[in-house]
Amino acid sequence: MLTLRVDADTVARTRLAPSPASESVAWLKLTAASGRHPVFGDPGPLARASLAHPDVALLADLLPQNGDTYTPDLLTPQPGTDAQRRDVLDEQIAQIEAAAQDDLETQLFTYTRTHWSRPLRPATRRIAESGRMQRRLANGLARFWRDALSDGWPELRSIIDQDIAQRATAIVTHGVGRALGALHPDIDWTGDAVTLATSWDGDIDVTGRDLVFAPSVLGRPDVVVQVDTPGKFVLYYPAQRIGAGRDRRSGSIEQVVGNVRAALLADLETARSTAELATRIGYTPGTVSYHLSALHRARLVTKVRAGRYVMYQRTARAAGLLEEARG
Numbered sequence: 118m119l120t121l122r123v124d125a126d127t128v129a130r131t132r133l134a135p136s137p138a139s140e141s142v143a144w145l146k147l148t149a150a151s152g153r154h155p156v157f158g159d160p161g162p163l164a165r166a167s168l169a170h171p172d173v174a175l176l177a178d179l180l181p182q183n184g185d186t187y188t189p190d191l192l193t194p195q196p197g198t199d200a201q202r203r204d205v206l207d208e209q210i211a212q213i214e215a216a217a218q219d220d221l222e223t224q225l226f227t228y229t230r231t232h233w234s235r236p237l238r239p240a241t242r243r244i245a246e247s248g249r250m251q252r253r254l255a256n257g258l259a260r261f262w263r264d265a266l267s268d269g270w271p272e273l274r275s276i277i278d279q280d281i282a283q284r285a286t287a288i289v290t291h292g293v294g295r296a297l298g299a300l301h302p303d304i305d306w307t308g309d310a311v312t313l314a315t316s317w318d319g320d321i322d323v324t325g326r327d328l329v330f331a332p333s334v335l336g337r338p339d340v341v342v343q344v345d346t347p348g349k350f351v352l353y354y355p356a357q358r359i360g361a362g363r364d365r366r367s368g369s370i371e372q373v374v375g376n377v378r379a380a381l382l383a384d385l386e387t388a389r390s391t392a393e394l395a396t397r398i399g400y401t402p403g404t405v406s407y408h409l410s411a412l413h414r415a416r417l418v419t420k421v422r423a424g425r426y427v428m429y430q431r432t433a434r435a436a437g438l439l440e441e442a443r444g
Contacts, residue, residue, distance in 0.1 A: 122322045122324060134205075136353070146188075157335070173257045185235070190351075192254065194349070196351075210255045268376050268378065273335070302314075303315075321344055331353045340355070383439065387430070391427065394409075417434060
């Protein structure tokens with residue numbers, strides 16, 4: 118059992134917050150392992166195509182595989198308190214880029230050796246030792262987010278916000294301790310500590326520190342505690358009502374994250390240019406161009422130059438995905 122010792126100051130600073138970085142890392146882990154989410158299913162071709170980018174591949178190489186039990190905490194920074202003034206993901210990406218070299222080396226060289234069944238690849242170690250890894254990891258997270266999750270964040274954020282609102286009501290009605298103890302069967306409140314049922318024992322002093330509880334959608338059903346970055350404590354628990362009211366037949370995250378791209382694919386039975394598509398679906402040419410590039414990398418559209426224009430058309434694979442979604 119893991120015990121987090123708290124005091125009145127910790128309780129006063131305990132908060133609930135979304136973590137888009139954690140959602141991205143959870144989705145990337147599933148993508149790299151060819152896994153499926155229990156509600157949202159297969160990550161899909163856009164997520165897999167993103168793995169071809171070297172910075173996304175580097176990020177994926179630092180995620181647990183084949184029963185490994187450790188994800189470096191620096192990949193999922195503690196969400197800050199200024200979400201109203203700044204985008205939470207931008208803030209987390211900036212924290213990754215600013216991670217101290219000593220913390221990075223401790224997590225990658227020491228903790229992975231303890232908790233992984235495989236050694237860190239020599240090429241990955243060299244990048245870490247060069248001092249360039251923080252920037253590349255930040256870029257990899259930003260790239261995977263844009264390619265695979267940005268379109269669907271409003272719906273995922275809605276699930277998270279609903280969970281936070283319900284927990285906040287429970288705190289007002291029943292108090293902090295009872296509300297925290299109801300987060301998950303593996304989490305308990307003892308009056309002076311938060312305990313978590315784990316396969317390893319530990320006792321950590323978090324007095325006077327922020328303790329953040331982050332509802333997780335794509336990391337479900339796991340409960341994860343993050344304590345290895347000095348002064349940064351986060352506990353991730355499964356959000357409530359994931360998939361409530363959704364049609365499970367599709368089993369695809371594309372139903373959640375593909376609003377713009379689905380509209381493009383639906384309109385590309387006939388070859389069309391970027392400018393024509395922008396006019397037809399009501400987005401700027403730059404936005405349309407970005408999404409077409411992602412669809413092309415995932416082999417869901419073809420492109421052919423015709424005079425001054427580049428014409429896009431959906432592939433047979435994309436047509437099959439659309440048909441499956443309709444069914």
